[in-house]
Amino acid sequence: MLAFIVTIIYAYIAYLALTAGSGHVLGYWSESELLMGLFLSIIVAAISHKYLCRSGNYRMLNPVRWILFIVYGFGPFFAAMAKANIDVAYRVITGKIRPGIVKIDPKLKTDYGITFLANSITLTPGTLSVDEKDGVLYVHWINVPEGEEKKEFATIKKVCGSFADWARRVAE
Amino acid sequence: MLADYLIWIFIIIGLIFNGLGVIGLLRFPDVYTRLHAATKATTFGSIFTSLGVVTLAFWKLYETGNTANLVLSIHTLIAIACLLLTNPVGAHAIARAAYRSGVKPKMAVVDRLEEVNQDD
Numbered sequence: 001m002l003a004f005i006v007t008i009i010y011a012y013i014a015y016l017a018l019t020a021g022s023g024h025v026l027g028y029w030s031e032s033e034l035l036m037g038l039f040l041s042i043i044v045a046a047i048s049h050k051y052l053c054r055s056g057n058y059r060m061l062n063p064v065r066w067i068l069f070i071v072y073g074f075g076p077f078f079a080a081m082a083k084a085n086i087d088v089a090y091r092v093i094t095g096k097i098r099p100g101i102v103k104i105d106p107k108l109k110t111d112y113g114i115t116f117l118a119n120s121i122t123l124t125p126g127t128l129s130v131d132e133k134d135g136v137l138y139v140h141w142i143n144v145p146e147g148e149e150k151k152e153f154a155t156i157k158k159v160c161g162s163f164a165d166w167a168r169r170v171a172e
Numbered sequence: 173m174l175a176d177y178l179i180w181i182f183i184i185i186g187l188i189f190n191g192l193g194v195i196g197l198l199r200f201p202d203v204y205t206r207l208h209a210a211t212k213a214t215t216f217g218s219i220f221t222s223l224g225v226v227t228l229a230f231w232k233l234y235e236t237g238n239t240a241n242l243v244l245s246i247h248t249l250i251a252i253a254c255l256l257l258t259n260p261v262g263a264h265a266i267a268r269a270a271y272r273s274g275v276k277p278k279m280a281v282v283d284r285l286e287e288v289n290q291d292d
Contacts, residue, residue, distance in 0.1 A: 018246075021242045084212075089219065099205055122263050125216070128208060130264070130271055131268055
């Protein structure tokens with residue numbers, strides 16, 4: 001039942017976002033769009049709620065996690081992404097690369113946390129998550145610092161900064 | 173007028189990073205390093221060009237009050253969100269598929285994944 005309601009709400013929000021500007025009820029919507037959106041969301045939710053909320057895990061519904069996620073997206077993540085882009089731009093121009101696939105163990109337990117971390121790592125230039133086995137991530141790193149290649153597990157701080165802590169805070 | 177300069181700055185930053193992505197695609201030696209340039213630098217560039225569109229749309233909305241601009245800005249923000257969600261998944265899928273079909277990273281100083289796949 002909870003899966004059904006959550007799917008209705010998300011489908012309705014998506015519909016409203018796409019049809020904003022159609023009228024003047026509640027600011028920006030027309031009555032027909034509001035009613036039709038609700039009707040279509042219920043149909044969509046009836047069909048798809050079994051497939052969308054399969055894990056039965058609703059901890060991401062907590063609004064505190066959403067606020068943390070937005071803070072993370074605009075703060076540390078965007079800063080790290082900008083810094084890494086400038087670093088990769090430097091490597092594109094000079095051609096100084098030292099690539100390698102390293103192993104990191106972020107000690108995250110849930111699928112949410114690992115997906116969150118792997119996507120953050122991939123979106124940051126210079127690091128690219130290639131594979132994942134039992135919570136251990138294999139990361140292709142464009143510039144492995146001296147000494148890191150000899151370690152069994154690379155230093156998490158050097159690969160992805162504070163992302164692992166944020167993944168734990170937001171998704172676990 | 174301030175919005176004009178802001179839009180110019182956003183679009184120039186976006187074009188610089190998109191251009192660097194293309195140069196990287198030509199210069200780097202193998203599929204993994206090329207993915208770094210081709211998927212990540214272009215995501216960052218596209219975010220900035222899209223931010224230019226959002227700034228323009230909000231500025232026009234503020235100036236004219238025409239809701240067509242609101243539609244444009246919201247749709248562009250949705251496009252940015254979709255870009256941020258799908259791009260890492262696509263890059264990861266390409267890298268994983270390349271590794272599974274036997275493409276080894278060139279010039280690699282270390283390859284921890286090789287040891288794992290030998291056990292399978």
